[in-house]
């Protein structure tokens with residue numbers, strides 16, 4: 351009934367004062383992190399909050415998990431207002447922020463889980479049973495009784511995951527849950543979220559476009575504290591169908607500017623590496639029609655086209671179209 | 686039901702009623718969460734055994750220099766001059782008791798704040814602040830754990846002093862001593878709440894902590910009586926729970942004062958408990974609010 355997340359006109363401005371010797375005010379700075387965002391996440395839904403660095407993703411997650419106070423607007427988690435009923439709201443969420451450090455390294459994985467289980471008001475037996483089950487799901491039974499300091503970072507992250515589930519909360523708030531994980535383990539986690547947690551209500555942030563594409567039922571694109579687009583990944587990508595996405599693999603180094611002069615071209619990204627090769631990715635109204643001009647532009651700069659391809663638009667392309675900026679810097683496509 | 690896979694644990698979320706809430710959450714402090722945290726803290730500190738032992742013998746090392754200084758000044762273990770000021774000519778038990786009590790003051794000033802600071806560094810502050818209990822419960826848990834470790838070291842201190850200096854205390858004094866000690870510890874726990882608030886806001890208050898520590902230490906009659914302080918400073922000494930606790934405990938242990946005689950001290954301590962707790966809770970809540978506003982909860 352009330353399960354889920356409701357965010358209405360949420361704003362947050364960070365005011366920071368720089369002081370000299372801790373007392374004398376040198377300067378004051380305001381950062382508008384959220385400028386009135388609205389969204390909902392229903393039970394059974396996985397919603398991805400996507401945006402470049404500083405977009406306000408972590409701020410949103412932290413407000414929802416009662417770690418940060420908003421300035422105005424409303425945030426309701428499972429029927430509880432996070433400002434006026436923070437304790438109740440916390441009881442209903444499982445949160446990941448801050449990665450693998452956020453568990454006791456001097457305790458074993460099992461001890462960590464039981465400890466937090468108790469704090470989430472499970473009885474000792476419930477906590478034990480639950481810890482056992484989660485250790486099983488994570489494939490950590492063998493290592494369950496070893497101190498976390500002797501775990502690999504992937505194993506620690508599994509415990510962090512397990513902790514977020516210890517009280518079986520209806521809502522999960524995950525801030526970059528797969529950050530820095532090796533691809534194999536990241537895949538495992540994504541599978542877990544997809545297969546085992548589909549009845550929950552999940553809000554997650556990520557910089558990996560493919561992860562968002564794979565996991566999320568809906569995406570909220572966040573840019574400078576505002577939601578610039580939302581919809582299912584397919585819907586969003588369909589919106590960019592107004593143009594084609596072309597990539598050209600080039601021998602030699604080329605510049606983006608000349609491509610922008612070609613009629614119909616809206617976005618150009620050039621990446622190049624040290625080995626005298628570059629890749630150009632363009633959004634163009636009609637790829638087939640512009641192809642000749644594109645090839646010429648490469649050649650006029652002394653480059654040689656090795657390969658070209660029409661690509662499926664990615665969520666990053668959607669973002670570029672909406673804001674003129676990329677979400678991620680190059681690492682968006684590796685997963 | 687929202688379940689992971691097989692849980693037999695009933696999730697108490699039924700149609701919009703959130704989990705946990707079979708039991709309404711505590712408003713100010715959740716004692717059972719505090720106990721769980723205290724137990725866990727002790728378990729963690731037992732995993733640093735070297736620290737544990739060193740902390741255990743530390744207080745006696747603080748005491749000894751004062752004993753030796755006393756002997757150096759007086760040429761013996763009693764001093765008429767000292768007796769005239771304090772009422773106790775034999776200064777060794779006077780000092781030993783002073784340090785036993787002051788160990789608790791010390792742990793109140795440093796302990797809870799340090800725990801919070803350690804959480805920040807270790808990265809567990811945010812997850813601890815995410816548990817469904819008022820955040821003061823975490824501080825109380827830390828204070829409880831501190832109480833246990835400090836009691837262990839004061840027992841060592843007390844035992845060693847009795848052995849080394851062949852001290853004799855009135856056995857009937859045990860109850861009044863424990864009562865006074867308990868009230869003082871409770872009062873200082875309120876103080877620790879306020880202090881932890883400052884740590885949330887200022888992150889690294891080691892200079893501040895040091896300052897407060899030195900001031901309280903100087904004002905509390907640990908090594909000398911309040912009467913040797915300049916007269917304009919003396920009133921400050923009399924707002925400290927430690928002053929009343931130390932004076933009362935010495936009367937009970939060394940002058941065999943019964944509870945009837947100590948009633949005044951008890952009442953004053955009770956009053957200080959109320960004042961310190963109200964102040965502590967308000968200061969911590971204000972600091973928590975400020976930190977959430979700033980978005981600097983887990984930062985260090």
Ligand SMILES: Nc1ncnc2c1ncn2[C@@H]1O[C@H](COP(=O)(O)OP(=O)(O)OP(=O)(O)O)[C@@H](O)[C@H]1O
Pocket residue numbers: 364365366381382383401402403404405406407408409410979980981
């Ligand atoms: N505690 C703070 N004090 C001042 N400014 C802050 C604070 N936390 C965040 N900000 C600012 O608010 C804006 C939004 O930050 P936020 O951490 O929410 O971004 P994000 O979308 O999570 O970025 P990233 O992808 O880098 O994690 C940024 O400009 C950031 O610098």
Ligand SMILES: [Mg+2]
Pocket residue numbers: 407408409525
């Ligand atoms: Mg972030």
